[in-house]
């Protein structure tokens with residue numbers, strides 16, 4: 001057998017079931033890699049000791065015939081999920097010493113399924129960013145950074161950059177991510193792995209540090225489509241503690257991987273070919289369309305006419321909700337307090353010291369668009385446009401079963417020469433944000449390499465709560481792509 005850490009999540013599950021390895025052996029192997037690759041800065045907090053104890057307990061459960069769906073499988077948890085007794089920072093100074101007395105529903109479900117968390121993964125501060133450079137704990141390095149040129153470090157994407165880097169570097173078998181406007185899909189594309197943002201309401205938001213509550217959604221990140229299907233099965237499900245959680249049965253997502261997509265109609269949106277889309281992104285997209293055609297699906301050109309308004313709409317709605325959600329970090333209810341002579345001074349000092357520039361920018365935009373006199377012009381209008389965007393998708397899905405687009409407009413960019421102006425950074429999400437505004441499931445999978453040898457991702461978008469079709473098509477595409485390139489830097 002090759003190295004244990006080269007196994008996929010599903011492969012490791014099967015090896016455990018056959019008794020070929022143990023949870024303790026697997027956990028040790030991954031902990032060794034975590035220790036060997038600290039230079040990636042993927043983890044904010046490592047939990048090696050509790051992980052080994054949990055692995056021993058998992059082996060005991062398996063012996064007594066009580067293993068869960070993910071029993072003994074080492075994973076990482078984005079540091080936005082509250083974890084009982086384990087520091088949870090949201091990569092912000094303001095939560096630098098916050099240890100929650102409760103566990104998020106999603107991480108609790110993974111634990112209950114037997115998964116072993118090796119620790120908390122780095123991210124952009126409060127999940128705001130596309131590069132992981134906004135983390136108060138330093139940026140994550142993309143494992144695809146060339147060995148020969150360590151000075152040209154690449155970003156892993158964001159905000160779930162620690163999750164994507166840890167999976168790509170084989171420090172964990174899978175990781176949780178969250179996605180508000182692209183935070184699972186864009187880093188998955190940049191790091192050559194697979195990630196799915198499920199339908200809004202599929203996974204509970206309870207216990208996840210809130211950014212934009214009408215958009216935030218948790219999802220799995222792993223090396224293969226099957227791994228994501230397996231992991232989502234353990235993360236999803238109705239939760240009465242989240243009022244937007246939807247009471248629907250969780251299907252067997254792995255069973256959806258039938259390999260048969262004959263007769264399916266795949267929408268190709270005209271509006272996702274903006275002027276200046278790079279030739280290599282266009283080429284991988286055309287290749288993807290071809291693979292699906294060869295497998296018996298029918299590509300259909302579709303229109304999503306309000307696409308061009310998605311980015312500006314998101315950058316009103318998301319900051320508005322963020323400004324409201326982040327009001328709780330005032331040094332009294334939450335957040336590291338900086339004392340002041342008056343209550344106002346304490347608030348001001350606490351928030352000025354605790355939040356980084358991107359978070360402050362979003363709070364200011366959000367406060368502005370919600371303020372009296374501007375609410376109707378910005379926020380109320382953005383809500384109306386959001387409906388039009390969702391309506392575009394609804395109409396398209398009357399004609400097609402799934403939609404195929406690129407995930408991001410570029411491959412991973414340089415950590416030291418990434419765009420300095422925020423708007424260029426925000427453009428990373430042009431292809432992922434419309435799906436978020438419409439609440440639809442979106443999956444990114446690696447489909448090829450750029451001219452520079454960096455991974456490129458394609459995105460599949462599905463109907464509400466139809467992750468199964470998304471997985472089914474993704475499985476076929478994964479086979480066709482045969483993406484087996486390994487990051488050079490690890």
Ligand SMILES: NC(=O)C[C@H](N)C(=O)O
Nearest residue numbers: 127128129180181182183
């Ligand atoms: N949270 C996300 O989905 C990331 C997105 N790039 C943002 O900065 O809002």
